[in-house]
Amino acid sequence: MNKEIKAIYTIWLREMTKFSRERVSIASSLVTPVLWLFVFGGGMGINVRMGIMGNGYSAFIFPGIIGMTLLMTSIRSGISIIWDRDFGFLKEIMVAPISRISIVIGKALGGATTAIIEGVFILLLAFIVGIHLSAIQIILVIPVMFLISLGYNGFGLAFASSIQSSEGFQGIMGFIIMPTFFLSGALWPLTNAPEWLKAISYCNPLTYGVDIMRHIILGEGQFLLPADVLIIVCFATGTLILTSHFFSVKK
Structure with missing residues (x-):
């Protein structure tokens, strides 16, 4: 058990070390969410009828922009599998005397941690859109961010494990990230959406x-909170199990 925990920690630490050295990449990955929040949110907010958006449009899309940050960072971190394979590191850890699931957990935790760091940066900008978060709200929202990040990181790792080139991975992820974001209700309430879009x-x-x-942030939501939590937990668990299976069958 201690060997497996040490392996998970070592792989996680490697991901953190790589993340800390990619300062330009970190800065560029934060530009898109900030632009969406302030340019799109501010511009659309002028023309959108508030309706049920009692806190204003920019505040309404704020949780969605955090979700977009987590989604983009988590899925794209799956490309590290391809880089590790190209440089021979993946082969080394695959033949090491540790379980494949420890490799998956270490990689997923590393990707989720980087996503949370970027998500927290956006979270700290809440006051600019008129949202004043309490310490309790921040403490509550971070585990949710972790589950979202863990789930989509597992999703990205699963795809990357079966794709041979980074270009192919980025191309496929480009077709997944934006539709996932747009169809999440991040930018508009789903209550008035067409039935096919709701489905x-x-x-x-x-x-x-x-x-x-x-x-947590606005005190409003469309679904029951326990149901939301159950679905996200199942999603995160399911993607990790799926990715572990893909790694287990690899030779």
Whole structure:
């Protein structure tokens, strides 16, 4: 057991070391969410009828922008598997006397941690859109961010483990990230959406992650909070099990 924990920690630490050295990449990955929040939120807020958005449009999309940050960072961190394979590191750890699930957990925890760091940066900008978070709200929202990040990091790792090139991975992820974001209810309430759009959105795990954060940050949400939490926990657990299976069958 101690050997497995040490392996998980070592892989996690390696991911953190790589993350700390990619300062330009970190800064650039934060530009898109900030632009969405202040440019899109501010511009659309002028033209959107508030309706049920009692806190204003920028405040309404704020949890969704955090969700987008977590989604983008988590899924794209899966590309580290391809880089590790190209440089031979993946082969070394695959033949090491540790379980494959420890490799997956270490990689997933590393990716989730980097996503949370970037998500917390956006979270700290809440006051700019008129949201004043208490310490309790911050403490409550971080575990939710962790579950979202863990789930989508597992999703990214699962895809990356079966794709041979980083270009192919980035191309496929480009078709997944934005539709997932747009169909999560991050930018508009789903209550008035067409039925076909609701049906698709209800199959999107990010929908429930964003809804949990709205419950915590804004005190409002579309679904029951326990149901949201259950779905996100199942999603995170399911993607990790799926990724562990993919790694287990690899030679």
